[in-house]
Amino acid sequence: MKKYIFHIAMLLALLCSCKRETVMINELPPIFPDYIGVTVPVGIAPLNFNLTNNPKSVFVQIKGENGDALTVKGSHADFPIRRWHKLLESNKGGKLYITVLEDDGDKWLQYKDFIIFVSEEALDDYGITYRKMAPGYLTYSKLGIYQRNIHNFDEDAIVESTLLPGHCVGCHTANQTDPEHFMFHIRGKHGGTVEQVGGKSLYLNTKAEGQLGSVVYTYWHPSSNYYACSTNIIRQCFWTGNDNRIEVFDEASDVMIMNARTHELITYPQLSTSKRETYPAFSADGKTLYFCVADDCPAPAEAEKIKYNLCAVAFDENTGEVGQAIDTLINAKEELKSVTMPRPSYDGRWLMYCKSDFSCFPINRPEADLWIMDLVNGETWPLTEANSVQSESFHNWSSNSKWFLFSSRRGDGVYGKTYIACIDEDGKSSKPFLLPQKNPLKYYSEILYAFNVPDFTKKKVKFNALSLPDQVFGDEQVKVSLKNTK
Amino acid sequence: MTKAKIYNSILIAAATFAFWYALYPQGLNYHEEYQFFVGSWSYLAEKLTLPGGFADWIAEFLVQFFALPVLGALVMTLISALLYVFSSSCLIPILVILSMGDCNLMPTYGVSLAIVLALCKPISKSKGFKIILTPVLWWFAGPLGLIAAIYSIVVNKSKYDIIALLTTIAAIVAARYTLLVQQPTEAICYGIFYHRYFPKPEILPAIIPLVALGGIVLSDVFKKHDFKPYVKVSFCILVIGLGYLSHSRFYNKDMWSQLAQDLNVRNENWTKVIAEAEKHQARTPFSASCVNLALIMNGEADKMMEFYQFGGDGLLVPAVRDNLTNMATAEAFWRLGFINSCFKLCFDMQEAGGQYKKSVRHTKRMAECCIVNGWYQVAEKYINMLEKTAMYRSWAKEARTYLHNEDKISGNPVYNYLRAVRPDKSIIFNEIEMDKMLALAYHQNNSNLLAALYYKAYTDIAKVSQANISTGESGQNNLLQ
Numbered sequence: 021m022k023k024y025i026f027h028i029a030m031l032l033a034l035l036c037s038c039k040r041e042t043v044m045i046n047e048l049p050p051i052f053p054d055y056i057g058v059t060v061p062v063g064i065a066p067l068n069f070n071l072t073n074n075p076k077s078v079f080v081q082i083k084g085e086n087g088d089a090l091t092v093k094g095s096h097a098d099f100p101i102r103r104w105h106k107l108l109e110s111n112k113g114g115k116l117y118i119t120v121l122e123d124d125g126d127k128w129l130q131y132k133d134f135i136i137f138v139s140e141e142a143l144d145d146y147g148i149t150y151r152k153m154a155p156g157y158l159t160y161s162k163l164g165i166y167q168r169n170i171h172n173f174d175e176d177a178i179v180e181s182t183l184l185p186g187h188c189v190g191c192h193t194a195n196q197t198d199p200e201h202f203m204f205h206i207r208g209k210h211g212g213t214v215e216q217v218g219g220k221s222l223y224l225n226t227k228a229e230g231q232l233g234s235v236v237y238t239y240w241h242p243s244s245n246y247y248a249c250s251t252n253i254i255r256q257c258f259w260t261g262n263d264n265r266i267e268v269f270d271e272a273s274d275v276m277i278m279n280a281r282t283h284e285l286i287t288y289p290q291l292s293t294s295k296r297e298t299y300p301a302f303s304a305d306g307k308t309l310y311f312c313v314a315d316d317c318p319a320p321a322e323a324e325k326i327k328y329n330l331c332a333v334a335f336d337e338n339t340g341e342v343g344q345a346i347d348t349l350i351n352a353k354e355e356l357k358s359v360t361m362p363r364p365s366y367d368g369r370w371l372m373y374c375k376s377d378f379s380c381f382p383i384n385r386p387e388a389d390l391w392i393m394d395l396v397n398g399e400t401w402p403l404t405e406a407n408s409v410q411s412e413s414f415h416n417w418s419s420n421s422k423w424f425l426f427s428s429r430r431g432d433g434v435y436g437k438t439y440i441a442c443i444d445e446d447g448k449s450s451k452p453f454l455l456p457q458k459n460p461l462k463y464y465s466e467i468l469y470a471f472n473v474p475d476f477t478k479k480k481v482k483f484n485a486l487s488l489p490d491q492v493f494g495d496e497q498v499k500v501s502l503k504n505t506k
Numbered sequence: 507m508t509k510a511k512i513y514n515s516i517l518i519a520a521a522t523f524a525f526w527y528a529l530y531p532q533g534l535n536y537h538e539e540y541q542f543f544v545g546s547w548s549y550l551a552e553k554l555t556l557p558g559g560f561a562d563w564i565a566e567f568l569v570q571f572f573a574l575p576v577l578g579a580l581v582m583t584l585i586s587a588l589l590y591v592f593s594s595s596c597l598i599p600i601l602v603i604l605s606m607g608d609c610n611l612m613p614t615y616g617v618s619l620a621i622v623l624a625l626c627k628p629i630s631k632s633k634g635f636k637i638i639l640t641p642v643l644w645w646f647a648g649p650l651g652l653i654a655a656i657y658s659i660v661v662n663k664s665k666y667d668i669i670a671l672l673t674t675i676a677a678i679v680a681a682r683y684t685l686l687v688q689q690p691t692e693a694i695c696y697g698i699f700y701h702r703y704f705p706k707p708e709i710l711p712a713i714i715p716l717v718a719l720g721g722i723v724l725s726d727v728f729k730k731h732d733f734k735p736y737v738k739v740s741f742c743i744l745v746i747g748l749g750y751l752s753h754s755r756f757y758n759k760d761m762w763s764q765l766a767q768d769l770n771v772r773n774e775n776w777t778k779v780i781a782e783a784e785k786h787q788a789r790t791p792f793s794a795s796c797v798n799l800a801l802i803m804n805g806e807a808d809k810m811m812e813f814y815q816f817g818g819d820g821l822l823v824p825a826v827r828d829n830l831t832n833m834a835t836a837e838a839f840w841r842l843g844f845i846n847s848c849f850k851l852c853f854d855m856q857e858a859g860g861q862y863k864k865s866v867r868h869t870k871r872m873a874e875c876c877i878v879n880g881w882y883q884v885a886e887k888y889i890n891m892l893e894k895t896a897m898y899r900s901w902a903k904e905a906r907t908y909l910h911n912e913d914k915i916s917g918n919p920v921y922n923y924l925r926a927v928r929p930d931k932s933i934i935f936n937e938i939e940m941d942k943m944l945a946l947a948y949h950q951n952n953s954n955l956l957a958a959l960y961y962k963a964y965t966d967i968a969k970v971s972q973a974n975i976s977t978g979e980s981g982q983n984n985l986l987q
Contacts, residue, residue, distance in 0.1 A: 154857060156853050156857050157825075159855075160857055161857040161858070161862045162862035164688070177687075177688050179688070182690070182862070183687075183688045183690055185690060257934045257935070258846060258934070258935045259846060259933070260929035260932060260943075261846070261929060261930075261931060261933070264932055265849075265850070267934065321934075431883060432881065432887065433881065433883070434884045465886075465890055466887075466890065485687050485688060
């Protein structure tokens with residue numbers, strides 16, 4: 021009854037204000053982004069949206085299941101931030117009913133209502149970090165690592181390539197979303213790794229003698245005394261067909277661990293074999309090192325045979341030693357698949373990873389999907405709600421492990437965007453929502469950058485970019501030492 | 507305006523127009539193809555976040571009209587005339603033209619200079635307001651804005667002028683540590699928008715501001731001791747003459763020729779490409795690839811050995827990280843049906859375009875590649891951008907009608923043909939064994955005669971003795987960086 025009263029009241033309001041007919045349409049509104057049925061945390065930035073048929077104006081009312089309402093009218097649904105937050109707070113754990121009317125010129129067209137769920141689970145992290153770069157091939161121009169406050173639309177640059185002409189920045193990693201331990205790589209003539217701990221930054225030369233190259237993929241140990249890293253000889257090749265563009269593969273790769281206190285790079289024979297070891301990640305308690313490994317095979321000639329398994333080995337943080345016995349957790353090769361990018365949740369419950377037909381770089385594989393493993397019983401399943409027909413990859417967890425984000429090429433298949441979703445107790449994902457923007461259709465249709473390597477950040481990343489050029493171009497690099505274990 | 511000034515303005519305008527329209531239209535083309543001016547408030551707002559951004563916005567607005575050579579020449583004529591009028595020196599416009607022999611010196615430099623020179627006298631007379639106006643001028647025009655501060659000090663010698671200069675310096679330092687954290691110090695000092703790649707100026711762009719400053723100071727002095735008009739006009743003619751005679755010292759012959767090839771390839775004027783190569787051909791893979799494409803398209807592939815060759819790399823140049831070397835190769839790939847490879851080269855050349863600007867030329871071609879490939883959403887992104895330009899709006903509107911319209915694409919002879927000849931299997935593109943790629947393309951569809959011609963060209967080149975082929979490495983086109 022309340023719902024009918026509400027609809028009647030709204031119709032009356034419209035009639036009074038516009039004296040125009042309202043026609044009911046038995047369809048869901050064609051909105052961008054698709055926020056129909058998504059689950060959001062309290063405090064998220066407003067889920068502004070546009071109607072894709074570009075009407076003259078839209079009229080949107082959101083009514084909370086537990087009370088409170090919000091009405092906007094304009095070229096698109098642009099919700100005031102404070103009132104939006106208040107609406108979500110008062111409807112935590114409940115539903116929002118959204119009514120959309122489109123100005124047809126001489127009448128209003130009212131679509132079927134849709135629902136947005138407000139999760140009980142908090143997402144208190146400050147925001148997210150990501151790299152924005154053009155989804156190019158060999159050459160890059162402007163790119164940078166940015167941070168975005170997820171409670172509003174503020175975005176700041178952490179470091180941009182404009183500061184370091186001729187150099188690329190990327191592969192940023194924080195320790196379980198804590199930017200007190202933060203690192204990223206710089207590639208180019210004066211390349212190296214910036215490691216910031218407790219506000220002090222060092223510029224490292226991580227290329228040790230006899231190693232394949234500088235470190236590439238890194239993952240902090242929860243104690244922050246170590247980080248796991250891989251060295252990779254990365255190659256690109258390009259497809260002629262119209263479905264795929266780029267293929268990235270490792271000619272060779274190894275996994276090792278850096279002692280973050282002494283900057284000693286520790287190698288282990290069981291992690292530096294003739295196979296391709298890569299994508300290391302520590303478990304939440306730091307006692308296990310996950311990584312992916314593929315048999316050596318000629319590439320690019322046999323690129324489709326490159327299939328990675330997911331493995332695990334024990335790690336002792338007191339001695340820095342790695343166990344001899346390597347467990348194969350997922351033999352993807354047997355399934356004729358490839359598993360990459362293991363990301364354990366920080367509460368120790370789940371392990372999320374990518375699965376694709378082949379390759380070590382799933383972002384270029386349209387079939388790449390997110391899967392999850394229950395670390396209690398080892399069961400795995402796809403995150404069906406989160407996946408699409410395009411690639412999903414570069415996933416990471418929020419600090420409370422209830423939310424995750426990932427990069428998806430859904431839509432145009434080229435420009436990756438960041439999506440956020442939550443995980444329930446059963447390991448099922450909610451429908452993900454696209455990172456909100458003030459005017460999303462304008463923003464996402466005009467942007468010529470892809471969102472890359474998104475990650476949550478517990479608090480704002482503080483980084484003094486001004487000191488970087490002196491460190492980089494002054495070649496003030498701290499050279500890592502090497503320790504080869506037997 | 508005195509009679510002498512009027513005559514000199516006409517002389518300079520005529521000389522400038524003749525230079526850019528008749529002699530060096532390729533320079534206009536190069537600047538136009540490597541920018542992307544969007545007529546929106548958000549684009550202007552983005553420009554205003556950096557010092558010199560406003561001048562760059564004005565310059566880009568003007569440069570978009572370089573798409574039509576006569577308009578481009580008129581725009582450069584206007585800039586030259588303004589430079590003369592505001593500097594009272596015919597040296598300035600001539601020196602600016604000579605300095606643009608470095609094809610990567612942006613038109614923004616000339617526009618900034620014109621803005622600054624126009625405001626020098628008004629600011630010097632503005633008493634206390636100059637304390638605010640001078641730093642604002644720096645923000646709008648870049649480091650050249652300091653000319654106004656120095657001019658004020660020279661002519662007025664008052665405390666306000668010194669304060670204005672100090673305020674500007676303080677503003678620069680403050681901006682460096684707040685608003686411009688992500689910009690290198692060098693770029694802030696020498697100008698973010700003046701040069702495509704290197705902010706530090708070469709000799710000529712560095713001394714021009716000093717000459718300009720001297721010019722406007724001396725013009726105030728000479729007002730009292732005025733020369734006869736015929737002297738001033740004669741001096742102007744002398745400067746123009748010397749400028750013309752010396753231009754070859756500032757304009758590298760190879761660069762001149764290659765930019766001409768770039769323009770002719772863009773216009774599909776194959777006869778002109780060949781004629782230019784007969785006149786002078788640079789010893790680069792780019793030049794060879796232009797000539798070879800033109801010869802093949804003109805049905806004169808048998809004349810290939812009459813021109814400089816670079817082996818197989820001079821037919822279809824392997825990917826290089828600069829903004830020109832692969833231009834003709836991208837055009838060839840488009841015509842050969844190697845759509846993904848064309849898209850890749852265009853994307854990368856755009857990224858190498860300098861100043862982090864986008865390229866209208868490459869965006870247009872990428873939109874077409876996406877239409878042929880059926881990547882309609884990506885095509886729409888590029889078409890949306892092109893619709894916001896003055897010169898490509900109508901093309902973009904027409905291109906939009908192809909999106910999701912298979913019948914219309916089939917009805918377009920070019921797109922339909924390319925869909926038929928593009929590789930039907932997804933295989934790894936092999937740049938090293940390009941002849942095999944061409945053989946595969948021809949084998950897949952015998953109507954791809956271009957593939958057959960290029961394949962024959964590869965085998966012909968392979969037969970020629972090493973003495974006739976350059977053994978130089980295919981690498982960056984260093985003339986342009």
